[in-house]
Amino acid sequence: MFALVDCNNFYASCERVFNPALNGKPVVVLSNNDGCVIARSNEAKQLNIKMGTPTFVIKDMIASKRVHAFSSNYALYGEMSARVMEILSRFSPDYEVYSIDEIFIKLEGFTYHNLREYGAKMISKVTKGTGIPISVGIAPTKALAKVANKIAKKFIHKTGGVHVIDSEELMEKALLWTQIDDVWGIGRRYAEKLKKIGVTTARDFTQLPDAYVLKEMTVVGLRLKRDLSGKPTLDLEEMADRKNMAVTRSFKNDITDYAALRERVVTYVTKLAEKLRKQNSCCQSLQIFIHSNPHKKEHRKYYNSVTINLPYATNSTIVMTQYTLKGLQKIFLKGILYKKAGVIALGLAPNDSRQLAIFKEETAEHAALFSSVDHLNKKNHGKIKFAGQDLNSTWKMRCEHLSKRYTTRLHEIITIRCNH
DNA sequence: TCTGGGGTCCTAGGACCC
DNA sequence: TCTGGGGTCCTAGGACCC
Numbered sequence: 001m002f003a004l005v006d007c008n009n010f011y012a013s014c015e016r017v018f019n020p021a022l023n024g025k026p027v028v029v030l031s032n033n034d035g036c037v038i039a040r041s042n043e044a045k046q047l048n049i050k051m052g053t054p055t056f057v058i059k060d061m062i063a064s065k066r067v068h069a070f071s072s073n074y075a076l077y078g079e080m081s082a083r084v085m086e087i088l089s090r091f092s093p094d095y096e097v098y099s100i101d102e103i104f105i106k107l108e109g110f111t112y113h114n115l116r117e118y119g120a121k122m123i124s125k126v127t128k129g130t131g132i133p134i135s136v137g138i139a140p141t142k143a144l145a146k147v148a149n150k151i152a153k154k155f156i157h158k159t160g161g162v163h164v165i166d167s168e169e170l171m172e173k174a175l176l177w178t179q180i181d182d183v184w185g186i187g188r189r190y191a192e193k194l195k196k197i198g199v200t201t202a203r204d205f206t207q208l209p210d211a212y213v214l215k216e217m218t219v220v221g222l223r224l225k226r227d228l229s230g231k232p233t234l235d236l237e238e239m240a241d242r243k244n245m246a247v248t249r250s251f252k253n254d255i256t257d258y259a260a261l262r263e264r265v266v267t268y269v270t271k272l273a274e275k276l277r278k279q280n281s282c283c284q285s286l287q288i289f290i291h292s293n294p295h296k297k298e299h300r301k302y303y304n305s306v307t308i309n310l311p312y313a314t315n316s317t318i319v320m321t322q323y324t325l326k327g328l329q330k331i332f333l334k335g336i337l338y339k340k341a342g343v344i345a346l347g348l349a350p351n352d353s354r355q356l357a358i359f360k361e362e363t364a365e366h367a368a369l370f371s372s373v374d375h376l377n378k379k380n381h382g383k384i385k386f387a388g389q390d391l392n393s394t395w396k397m398r399c400e401h402l403s404k405r406y407t408t409r410l411h412e413i414i415t416i417r418c419n420h
Numbered sequence: 421t422c423t424g425g426g427g428t429c430c431t432a433g434g435a436c437c438c
Numbered sequence: 439t440c441t442g443g444g445g446t447c448c449t450a451g452g453a454c455c456c
Contacts, residue, residue: 030424031423031424031425032424032425033423033424034422035422035423035424036423036424038424038425052423052424053423054422054423055422055423056421056422056423057422057423059422072424072425218429218430218431219430220429220430242427243427243428244426244427244428245426245427246425246426246427247425247426248424248425248426249424249425250423250424250425252422253421253422293423294423295422295423339423340424342425342426344426
């Protein structure tokens with residue numbers, strides 16, 4: 001059996017842990033730049049605030065404090081996630097941290113355990129240890145555990161947050177209840193396509209012929225179908241090293257001229273190189289992309305990207321910037337309202353096991369130079385910049401509702417008042 | 421006025437090899 | 439009339455996830 005444990009409204013719940021006055025009130029967490037809603041408490045969901053709702057749509061509710069809004073505080077969420085995962089990892093030696101707020105736990109050899117009670121124990125341990133509410137779905141396969149988790153959450157008053165699918169009848173019932181759009185692995189495109197042929201529930205999907213699923217949805221779809229039918233197909237996945245790493249941002253206002261766009265892209269590639277060095281990796285190639293504003297329908301649509309293979313694997317800001325700018329020149333077009341750009345490092349490898357080039361090699365000074373730069377920037381909050389960056393740093397990200405880094409900064413630690 | 425960021429996997433097709 | 443067979447590697451694009 002597999003358990004899927006998922007933190008309820010994770011980011012919103014993190015904010016509440018440190019501000020319990022928000023319990024029972026609508027809370028939303030906003031994306032970078034405070035652009036749109038990316039997490040909602042149940043009360044916010046009841047106000048019909050959808051995932052991805054632009055912040056300006058609900059600005060009145062925020063201003064009047066009907067809804068409590070927070071800018072994303074990833075330092076806080078990442079660390080709270082680590083605490084939750086640490087506690088849950090004690091429940092079985094086999095687990096897979098699937099995302100910041102989800103973990104699959106394989107329950108092999110738990111035949112004589114009461115799984116419902118085991119799930120309830122997970123909830124009480126995590127609640128006591130972190131204050132984060134969780135839901136537990138338990139079933140014979142990963143895809144069914146996902147379904148069970150949805151049921152546990154949806155009918156929390158009946159389930160107490162745990163749902164176990166351990167019989168054919170419960171499986172049938174669960175699959176009939178699950179709408180096709182809500183199936184893990186079926187996104188907007190596939191859902192549309194499936195509905196056209198009359199598939200509206202997960203159960204309908206499991207009745208499709210293998211050949212059709214294979215043809216229309218590749219082996220990924222077929223594996224999903226099997227797993228959802230109760231035939232264990234998807235197993236825990238090993239934590240692999242990341243293959244790519246990206247720094248991409250939307251701009252607060254559209255950009256049209258090359259100089260401004262260049263400045264943004266140089267800043268992104270600088271951040272990317274820092275990120276690489278921080279984890280002792282280097283990259284073999286770079287991808288640069290620029291987008292027009294998709295919301296301005298009356299303007300010309302333009303999406304373009306270019307991939308550049310580097311002569312040798314590197315994490316030098318200087319080398320990466322040179323190639324990034326070459327790439328940017330290739331795809332830059334005049335007269336476009338640009339809204340977003342990004343740089344992606346591809347073919348990541350650890351510093352010490354990278355492929356060395358035969359003819360060209362990085363100037364040896366770079367490693368020493370950047371170790372000093374990183375050291376100084378860590379101490380002085382990014383005082384050293386590169387010539388291509390904007391020295392006045394007018395590009396502050398908007399984050400008007402940022403909470404404190406309660407768990408990772410000593411001077412932001414929570415204060416407790418005792419009333420005797 | 422204002423709409424996020426960072427990932428993964430699979431497939432088809434082109435370029436190349438012997 | 440009729441023009442091989444079997445492979446690898448790479449990339450772009452499309453799907454998905456949180």
